[in-house]
Amino acid sequence: MIRFASILLGACCAASPALVVAQTPDAATPRPDVATAAAALQARVVDWRRDIHQHPELSNRETRTAALVAEHLRGLGLEPRTGIAHHGVTAVLKGGRPGPRLALRADMDALPVTEATGLPFASTVTDTYRGQTTGVMHACGHDAHTAILMGVAEALVGMREQLAGEILFVFQPAEEGAPEGEDGGAGLMLKEGVFADFTPDAIFGLHVFSTLNANQIGVRAGPTMAASDRFGLTVIGRQTHGSRPWGGVDPIVTAAQIVSQAQTIVSRQMDISQQPVVLTFGAINGGIRYNIIPDSVDLVGTIRTFDEDMRADVFRRLTHVAEHVAAANGARIEAQIPAEDGNPVTFNDEALTARMRPSLQAAAGDVPVVDMPLIMGAEDFSLYAREVPGLFFFVGATPVGQDPAAAPSNHSPQFDVDEAALDLGLRAMLQASLDFLDAEPPAPAPSAG
Numbered sequence: 001m002i003r004f005a006s007i008l009l010g011a012c013c014a015a016s017p018a019l020v021v022a023q024t025p026d027a028a029t030p031r032p033d034v035a036t037a038a039a040a041l042q043a044r045v046v047d048w049r050r051d052i053h054q055h056p057e058l059s060n061r062e063t064r065t066a067a068l069v070a071e072h073l074r075g076l077g078l079e080p081r082t083g084i085a086h087h088g089v090t091a092v093l094k095g096g097r098p099g100p101r102l103a104l105r106a107d108m109d110a111l112p113v114t115e116a117t118g119l120p121f122a123s124t125v126t127d128t129y130r131g132q133t134t135g136v137m138h139a140c141g142h143d144a145h146t147a148i149l150m151g152v153a154e155a156l157v158g159m160r161e162q163l164a165g166e167i168l169f170v171f172q173p174a175e176e177g178a179p180e181g182e183d184g185g186a187g188l189m190l191k192e193g194v195f196a197d198f199t200p201d202a203i204f205g206l207h208v209f210s211t212l213n214a215n216q217i218g219v220r221a222g223p224t225m226a227a228s229d230r231f232g233l234t235v236i237g238r239q240t241h242g243s244r245p246w247g248g249v250d251p252i253v254t255a256a257q258i259v260s261q262a263q264t265i266v267s268r269q270m271d272i273s274q275q276p277v278v279l280t281f282g283a284i285n286g287g288i289r290y291n292i293i294p295d296s297v298d299l300v301g302t303i304r305t306f307d308e309d310m311r312a313d314v315f316r317r318l319t320h321v322a323e324h325v326a327a328a329n330g331a332r333i334e335a336q337i338p339a340e341d342g343n344p345v346t347f348n349d350e351a352l353t354a355r356m357r358p359s360l361q362a363a364a365g366d367v368p369v370v371d372m373p374l375i376m377g378a379e380d381f382s383l384y385a386r387e388v389p390g391l392f393f394f395v396g397a398t399p400v401g402q403d404p405a406a407a408p409s410n411h412s413p414q415f416d417v418d419e420a421a422l423d424l425g426l427r428a429m430l431q432a433s434l435d436f437l438d439a440e441p442p443a444p445a446p447s448a449g
């Protein structure tokens, strides 16, 4: 069956309307052990998620959540490693039979958002962010991800004897980005050796998403979420009286030309028939008074791409435009392009996605798995998926019967995860994990004769 559905995407960090085609591929057989485990765990996963929701912690501050996770893993008889990338927790489960190595990742951090859901377990937590006191809320659903992976760990421990292979559980802090001046997230997890002693054959992750209903799973092969890069440009002129522009070099006029000329990078220079590109200036700061031409102007912005070569190409072109427009005005540029390590493209391994999609379909039952459009938001899961084949899929957060296009998106103070998503996410992750561990590696395609 093929059907068309229009869904509005409000990604981790971006929104764009898109037409998608949903289709029903062959489903794997729903595993009875998954159904049994999910039924047994469901109430506790809901309790864990509500508890974590009520006690959210900002990026790199996930002490309570990490302790809860570590205690749970210890209670299962695992030996968690703690304190990775500040508050990361990992544990390895060895199955009773030989088989592949699989990593499963959940993120644990919350956002500086003041919750306005009115839920009985809503957060009233406050903390300091960028010098300001703010509410803290699990507005991206990482509470659900953590609770689901705690449930998956318990279910798999219960199947240990029959289990083929080994599983690394990765509970990661600071997905939303470490506070200014701090390091953190997936990049730091990798630097601190999350894969050093355990190189997985694949890694799976999921995200709850407002743009799908809580009975829907979405996935996409290849580039899935954008690379997100921040840039900074300082246009350096020479200060002068506003009445005597010839006495200096005007960085305001130069900055205006750079903003205009940079528009042609996407519209005239990049081959956007390959993949879309976004280049946005988000702030311009310069000057203090109506009759002073200032010394310098600062520009900052973001670049979103879906291909590593195109990403590097935009950096080069923006640098080129900025330097040459500045030179034409007698000004010069100090450029940070990119300004820091951004997230690369979240890339779903094509073969792995094709192989696991029937497992996701088995979990979703007769609700077709949605082909996700490209998502302009970014995910630091991308860093793991750059090391080993990755699969990142989406589970709907919006209650069935409500229009997901109108639902408060991830990062909204009204964002809510329908608890049905916890059950679907748990079953999908379990089914995919067991199918991956059990399956023989795919046979090589017969050579064309």
Ligand SMILES: [Zn+2]
Binding pocket: 012, 013, 140, 176, 410, 411
């Ligand atoms: Zn987010």
Ligand SMILES: [Zn+2]
Binding pocket: 012, 140, 141, 142, 175, 207
């Ligand atoms: Zn998120």
